Amino acid sequence: MLSAQDKGRSIPTQLPATAIARLDLAMAQWRAQNWEQPETADAFRYEMVAGRLQAAADGVPRAVEWAWHWFLDLAAEDAQALTEQQMIASQRADIAAHNRAEICAGRSNNARLQAFLDTLEDPAGEMYGPDGTFEGWKYLVWISPLIGEAERSSKCPRDPRERERFAYQFVQTASARQRAARLGGPLHSPDAQA
Numbered sequence: 001m002l003s004a005q006d007k008g009r010s011i012p013t014q015l016p017a018t019a020i021a022r023l024d025l026a027m028a029q030w031r032a033q034n035w036e037q038p039e040t041a042d043a044f045r046y047e048m049v050a051g052r053l054q055a056a057a058d059g060v061p062r063a064v065e066w067a068w069h070w071f072l073d074l075a076a077e078d079a080q081a082l083t084e085q086q087m088i089a090s091q092r093a094d095i096a097a098h099n100r101a102e103i104c105a106g107r108s109n110n111a112r113l114q115a116f117l118d119t120l121e122d123p124a125g126e127m128y129g130p131d132g133t134f135e136g137w138k139y140l141v142w143i144s145p146l147i148g149e150a151e152r153s154s155k156c157p158r159d160p161r162e163r164e165r166f167a168y169q170f171v172q173t174a175s176a177r178q179r180a181a182r183l184g185g186p187l188h189s190p191d192a193q194a
Contacts, residue, residue: 011064011065012064013061013064015057015068015071019067022071023053023056023067023071023074026074027046027049027050027053034046052066053067056068103123103134104128105123105124106118106123111172113139115171116175118175118176119182126138143171147167147171150166150167151167153170
């Protein structure tokens with residue numbers, strides 16, 4: 001994974017301390033991985049590489065060249081991994097921002113969460129703490145007793161699919177009641193036809 005620029009770099013006569021430290025880390029990782037699985041451990045190979053790395057640290061020219069190229073490969077891999085981690089972190093941040101915007105607007109793709117959001121006067125203020133932390137526990141405190149009540153109901157079917165539909169309707173009805181109480185209006189089923 002060397003770029004043309006890295007391949008064109010001159011090889012130092014002595015390995016920099018950062019290169020030695022990175023190569024030592026690679027050796028430690030290799031040893032940890034291999035010694036966790038004794039059947040694949042290759043002690044002779046490890047000792048040969050460790051000896052060559054020591055020779056590079058001591059300034060032996062061919063060993064320095066070998067170690068330098070290995071270091072450049074590792075540096076390129078590290079840079080690629082960092083780029084991927086930053087991309088994943090950016091994607092997660094974008095998803096979190098989108099989810100926050102949706103919840104603050106009182107919208108959710110999750111029907112049960114949507115039922116809860118419908119009961120709130122100010123989803124943005126009620127679902128996020130003063131420090132901006134999502135307070136999902138409020139939803140759990142609301143939904144858990146409802147699901148428990150639905151499952152304990154004598155009307156709750158035994159069939160899992162029917163039981164899920166029953167719980168969904170139970171939650172929707174509870175949400176509609178709470179919304180009507182909050183708004184001071186008549187009870188309207190969310191599934192009613194207009």
